[in-house]
Amino acid sequence: MAKKKKIGSYPNTMIIISLTAALFLIGFCAMLVIQSKKLVSIIRENIDVSVFVDKSLSEAGRDSILMEVRQKPYVQPLGDSTDITFVSKEQAAKDFMEGTKEDFTAFLGENPLRDSYRVKVKEDYFEESRLKAIQQDLEKINGVYEVVYQENLADAINKNITKLYIVLASFALVMLIIIVLLINNTIKLAIYSQRFLIRSMQLVGATNGFIQRPFLMRGATQGVVSALLASFFLIILEQIAVRNVEGMAQLQEYEKLAVVLVMLVLLGILIGMVSTTQSLHRYLKMSLDDLY
Template sequence: MSLSYLIKEGVAGLSRARLAAFTSIFSLFLAVLLIGVLTRIGFNAYEVAQLLRQQVEIEVFLQNIDTQTTNELQQSIQNEPFVEELNYISRDSASMIFQQEFGMGGEALASLNFLPASFRLKISDDATVAQVDSLVQVVEQYHGVDEVQFNLALLELLEARTDQLAIGGAAIGMFILFIAMILVFNTIRLTIYAKRDLIRAMKLVGATNGFIRRPFLVEGILQGIIAGTAASFVIYLLFEWIVPTYLSQLGILTWPFGRWYYLIGGVMILAMAMGWWGSRWAARKFIKDTTISS
């Protein structure tokens, strides 16, 4: 079976059930458009959550210990899992930071040099709240550690909101995809019904189910290409022109992985895959008997 024949039959299938094909393409267009928009917004929300997470530091305040003990303690903490970076803040540096943050009014207090030395820890992005809390409990037991402070409530909130966003976005996306595939399924079913006499004749002369199915698969892929192209154009127009012009406060939204073509390529592949799968589903269901009832 030649490629030109498959494409010709696929295009012809679109014209046989025009209303159903338009409904299917439009549904696919809306589905991948919504998923593309949700993906970009969700990606930026995840980046913001990760940025906030990186700003949450664990501060380990030290007792009045000598240099050797401080170095040994620093090495021990650096060897702990999930510790990505460790910075030592001496008593003098702590006084300078205090003065910078509180301005002229903090000079008198800073001169007393009352602030203890400390370590500031940055934690790996993949560490969970439970793992960070476990790390804090371990560090608290080290000799020379006076107190450990970190914003547990903020980490818990960030993790909970990130999980909710991921679960909610995935559920909405799956629901949209399922509805769109149902419409592709119905479109291909109508096309098969319109060609039922020809399919009977093809089976009588020995055509296999696979041979008969292929044009319908091409039809589904063509629906996906049309819908994906339209959705890609709208997504690009939306985020490159409309949002920066009319919603400038949202103009800082970045493309996933820094380039527009990653998201656009994903939208095209998703649309084609949905069209192919919906048509395959219908074709396998309705082209399996030796006869097709009218």
């Protein structure tokens, strides 16, 4: 005697595979957004403002400038990272000659460079207008000759990252729409194969809520299983990237990754239950003639 199929058991594999693939792509987009945001944060933290001091300034004068700069609200606090780095004119000349492979001091007869401080600015101030204001504020300090930063870099980075977020968000939205349509059609086929069973349950007096309950539970279970599978593949992909791509480990934010995985589970449950509800609603109100 052939084993009887359970309600909705036939398309389980198809639904789970489809939903897993779709949730994986959405999770992948979310991970890209998180990691790109972390990368931008690292870039911002490593861009500094150079404060050049007067050549005639004494060591005490340089220390006075250091203390005054350190009290500015836009300077990264100690412990977060090295907030201010002193670069002597000798070190600056050495770095320049290593980069260009030319000894300009032999040609000029002296070192024209100045002592300077490299000041790291808080990420919140990483905007062209704010950096310009910081430049003007630092140049007011007595003993400061000039303040230099990479102009237009902040705006260029901010514009590019905004474009990236828009592209990824659009892709994720399109994928979400495709998922809903795909899963909805697949679940419709599953419910269609059970339409006579649904009518039989109605004929023996079963309420709509009683009929819907096992289907909704099945839809929720499919969503959870799909989300867990998608999360598993995402974690595997992330670990492969961390082990094979240099510097990838610095971009990992495991707390945010955990939030993404939880959201995938909730999204999987939501899609499974909503699609099942929509498909069931049609057959619960369908006449007997229409069932054929």
